[in-house]
Amino acid sequence: MSKGKVLVVGSNATRIEVQGGGTGATGQYLNETVVPVMAILAAGYDVVLATPDGTRPHxxxxxxxxxxxxxxxxxYEKAKAFYAGDPSMTHVRTLRAVVEEGLGDYAGVFVPGGQGPVVDLMQDGDLGVILRHFHAAAKPTAMLCHGPMAAVAAMPHAREFRAALVAGAPEKAAEWAKDWPYAGYRMTVFSNTEEKVVEDRILHAKLYFNMVDALQAAGGAVETGTVDFDPNVVEDRELITGQNxxxxxxxxxxxxxxxxxARA
Structure with a gap:
């Protein structure tokens, strides 16, 4: 018998804006998706995957x-096969449908990383409803790598916050961050020095803002590890974040x- 349902929130983004105009290829990371999902299933929970438009994450x-x-x-081969064929990864709902059907039966929510969440999830209104529900109910909420940027969606003015960051106006962004439910929470996210590696070696361009700076502007107490790409997990109340x-x-x-x- 299932112990309950866990909502996994995926990104549909395939491109991310870079300075100087244009975009770079992006998406969701394979390991950051399947490793936690396989652990959730192995622990006896069901998984419901949802994205903004109801199609599979890129x-x-x-x-x-x-x-x-x-x-x-x-x-690696096991992970690829799992993502390609397991029903938990192939049956996708829209975030809107999940909200409309009710959130009360979910035991927790997980947001994988890759830069995708920086594009769509951090300003998605339906995800904002979802996160505010889990926050109010103090239910486990996990986010990995760039995934913690999705927490911004819980702001009443998430779109304006992101737009201010892109415009290079962190002070204005901080004003838009008022009433963010996670203000003051300890958390981690992909570090500025780790991001520079991606910018230099993969994107060959610079992003409009760094994740650490953004979450600090929002009011988060961001903690990153001293060694790039070493595992780091921070847990504060219901929020569990992983750095990379x-x-x-x-x-x-x-x-x-x-x-x-939470079941005990």
């Missing part, structure tokens, strides 16, 4: 490699433990 090709599974080719792709397993373990505590 997997960033950069993440489609054994390197993101510590070089374990078998683990290699935080996938430890975040999954902390999230499942929080789900179990």
């Amino acid at each position: 997997i960033d090709p950069v993440s489609d490699a054994a390197a993101h599974f510590d070089g374990d080719q078998a683990a 792709p290699r935080s996938d397993h430890p975040l999954a373990a902390r999230f499942v433990a929080a789900l179990e505590r």
